[in-house]
Amino acid sequence: MRPGRAPAAAAPADESAGGAARLLWLWLAALSALRAATALLPGMAAWGVNVQRFLDPVWAWTPWALAAAALLPWLARPALAACAAAARAAERAPWAGAAALAALAAALVAWLPDRLRFVGDALLRLGAVEGGESPEVLSPQAFPLDVWIHFTLPRALVGAGLEREAAIHAVGVAGAALLGAAAAHFGRAAARAPEARLAAAAAVLGGGTLALFAGENKAFAELAVVVLAFAACALAAAAGGAGLAGMSVTLALGLGLHRYALGLVPAFGLVWMLRLRPGAPRPGRLDLLSLAAPAAVLAWLGPRLWRTLVTYDLPTNFAPSEPSGGAAPLAAWLAPGRLADLANLLLLLAPLAPVAPALAWLARRPAAAHPGRHVMLALALPFAAAFALARPPQGAVRDWDSFAVPALALAAAAAWWAARAIEGARRTWLAVPLALGLVAPAAQWLAHAHDPARGMARLEALVTEPPGRPPADRARISDFLGWRHWLDGDYAQAARAFERAAEAAPSPRMLTHVAMAESMLGRHERALAFYRRATERDSSFTLAWIGVAVSALNAGDLAVARAAAARLAALAPDDPKTVEILRALAARDAP
Known part of the structure; x- marks a missing residue:
């Protein structure tokens, strides 16, 4: 049996899956309606799905119209015929299907690089590639493969003559191709019917995960590839085929990239238990030898994994990011605003995941004989916990990348159950609206980050429109907008954005940013007032005192x-600015 393939025997049609198929159609229709409505209405309560509101009209409505039209069976079936023919061709040459999805994903990322660079540490890592800063200083929690892929390799490309943005983009395009290939292999492992394979592959390629490759330059992108490849190998191995060695290799690679790879361990252990049961196909020599790969990585990085989890992740990425007024941590995690953010993140990153439990219940009979149901549960549960408990330091809107890998694991489980519904009910035409309904928004998110002006308009809406973000979020987003306007030379807009940030979080740093923009506009009295406010909050803030003196x-x-x-x-008596200011005053006092 080929790696990544599902068992050859086709499951009989089961009318109990009809309810799951109907639910799948209703959910896709609801998503389509929600995206259209939020594109036309003000407010940012649905910030995870309203990207169409901030796109060029062609980008906003053409992909949406194609996906909405595909919900009609008489329009979807002709398209399905072409898709099924391509899928059957890929059945004869599995590499061709993987190459096609790899080319699609790579082409989208190559065409639509991230020019906004709002997500996560994108700007920090961009500067690191150009400036040559030590990655251990910028990201002390970064793991070896992350450092090599996102610092060493781009720097080598810059040394070979590429611009820093082009170097990062080249790495991202290559990673997107790997994601497309991994999605194709997951589809082959998740389903037997060509149409259901298409649906499963599209379900994991859709959502916002593809945007990780457009310019952030962080390990979450490659870890997404690892999770999909691991899931494909695990499904194949659980069904008795090849895949045990692939699981070991992907787990080892994941552990070298990021701590989130520990979430793969339960599924890894479960599949090995299934294969060691009496009557199951016995692991081969290569399978047994491959266990050395994750064991070696754990022996090498295990102590560092533990230290990073305890000293960095728990206090930084999982503790409440803002004081909860004395409330218990559970109350902070269950705050209405946070739950709304989690719902938006799920719709952005794994649009099928909200109905996965219902799909699993309705399609339980077609899945009853398939060991994949246990594998998907073991894969989803650890990542569901990480998704629910994560509280990254820059908030859910900016640090959505921290949720992308857990959400992809949930998307994989949802895709597997969607494939069961499509196969069990024999409503193969549903593969077309599912594929278009999930891949189209992924392309729209890429287009959104590719257009800085429209991307900044969305960020402005987040801080000015209801329901309103927490003060720390408003400050971070407004500060980012201020620097973007500053880099564009629009100091008036920068001053307004910085002042809004200072109103939300009047820290010395934020107040100094306002003063700097006011100075660039020649409004020295206003600059002086903001610099003095900064020194009142921190009397040892040297930069603010320099600003006071100069203004x-x-x-x-x-x-x-x-x-x-x-x-x-x-x-700071030896600071060059101090010396310069003292000389300027001496010159003023000279007769």
Whole structure:
């Protein structure tokens, strides 16, 4: 049996799957209606699905119209015939199907690179590639493969003559191709019918995961490939085919990339238990030898994994990011705003996942004899816990990448059950609306990040429109907008964005950003006022004192400038700016 293949025997038709197929159609129709409605209505309560509102009309409505039209059976069936023919051709040459999806994913990412760079640490890592900063300083929690793929390799490409953005983009395009190939292999492992395979592959390729490859330059992208490849190998191995060695290799690679790969361990153990039962196909010598790969990585990185989990992840990525007013941690995790964010993230990253439990119940009879149901449960549960408990430091809107890999595991489980519904009910035409309904939004999210002006408009809406973000979120988003306007040379817009950030979180740093923008506009009195507010909050903040002195000099307030210079002489006497300010004052005092 080929790696990644499901068992050859086809399951008989089962009318009990008809309810699952109807639910699948209703859910796809509801998603389509929700996307259209949120594109036309103000408000950001549904920020995970309203991307169409912030797109060029062609991008907003053409993919949506194609996906909506496919919900009609008499329109979907002709398209299905062409898709089925292609799928049968891929059946004869499995590499061709993988190559086709790899080419599609790579082409989308190559065409639509992320120019907004809002997600996660995108700007930080972009600067690291250009500036040559040590990755251990910028990201001390980064694991070896992450460092090699996202620092060493792009720097080598820059050294070979590529621009830094082009180097990062090249790595992302290659990763997107691997994601497409992994999605194709997952589809082959998840279903027998060509149409159901198409649906399963599209369900894991759709959503927002593909956007990870467009420019963030972080290990979550490659870990998504690992999770899909692992799931394909696990399904094949659980069904008695090849895949045990592939599981070991993908687990080892995942552990070298990120701590989230530990979520694969329960499914890994379950599949080995299934294969060691009496009557199951015995593991081969290569399968047994392959166990050395994850064992070696754990021996090498195990202590570091533990330290990172305890000293970094628990306090930084899972503890409440804002004070909860004395409430218990459970109350902070169950806050209405946080639950709304989780719902939006799920619709963005794994649109089928919300109905996966209902699909599993309705399609239980077609799946009863398939060991894949246990594998998918073992894969989904650890990642569901990570998804539910994660509280990344920059908030759900900016750090959505932290949820992408757990959501992909949930998407894989949902895709497997959707394939059971399509096969069991013999409603193969559903593969077309499912594929279009999930891949179209993935392309739209790429287009959104590709257009900085429209992307910034969406961020403005997040901080100005109801229901309103928490103060820390408003401050972070507004600060990002301020720097984007600054880089564009629009200092007036930068000042407004920075001031909004300072209103939400009046830290010395935020107040200093407002003052800097006011200085660039020549409004030195306003700049001085903001710099002084910063020093009132932190009397040792050297940058703010420099701003006070320079703004006071420019405003002609020599008394304030002298007081600031005296403070700088005490705080940072050797700083070149201190020396420059003292010389400027001396020149003013000279006869």
